[in-house]
Amino acid sequence: MQPFNTQFTLSREYLAECFDQSLPHGKGARPNYLFPLLLFSAGAGLLTFTEQPRVASYLLIALAILELLHIRFRRAWWLARQMWGKGAGGEVKLTVDDDGIRTQSAHTQTALSWPDIERVIETELGLILVAKSGGRQYLSKSLFPADLVPGIIARANGEA
Incomplete structure (x- = not known):
């Protein structure tokens, strides 16, 4: 050659x-929506069926929303991380x-x-x-x- x-x-x-x-x-060709669905379900279940403080419930729901944002904006986030790198x-x-x-x-x-x-x-x-x-x-x-x-x-x- x-x-x-x-x-x-x-x-x-x-x-x-x-x-x-x-x-x-x-x-990661196909996004995994199961994980945020499970987080949201666990948070909603804790809110509905327990008398515990609601902090854990809200935290799980917030994590579900954060994971959905991660899935939605993964290209932009990946590009931003690459552009912040020293090789960019x-x-x-x-x-x-x-x-x-x-x-x-x-x-x-x-x-x-x-x-x-x-x-x-x-x-x-x-x-x-x-x-x-x-x-x-x-x-x-x-x-x-x-x-x-x-x-x-x-x-x-x-x-x-």
């Missing part, structure tokens, strides 16, 4: 693309070669060798590299020339 080097900025747009493309393939707005150097895929920024360095990649999930706008250790890394297709994307997929699947 011919070595390929590029640089990109961890901008809000890139991070939003990461979230939007990775969400359907992650653990920084330049990232990406290298693809015979050894694997490496990213390097001012604060982090990651290296994912080809044998460590379990599979590649191709999305509409990018690639999700799933490591055998369970970690995931998203890379936008806009970073690569069109002919390199099939090569990365083939190499990661052990075909090249």
Whole structure:
């Protein structure tokens, strides 16, 4: 494989693309409404059927509402946390070669060798590299020339 080097900025747009493309393939693809429902039910049950102080009841209901807000605004909250991080707005150097895929920024360095990649999930706008250790890394297709994307997929699947 011919070595390929590029640089990109961890901008809000890139991070939003990461979230939007990775969400359907992650653990939290479908929100879990059962937990806030159970919290609300427990709070309402304590209010209705006990003579205990109402602080615990109100606390459970408030936690249910907070969990629903977390579900509703998870994209915005995730983006805000990423933008508050020290890597936000920084330049990232990406290298693809015979050894694997490496990213390097001012604060982090990651290296994912080809044998460590379990599979590649191709999305509409990018690639999700799933490591055998369970970690995931998203890379936008806009970073690569069109002919390199099939090569990365083939190499990661052990075909090249």
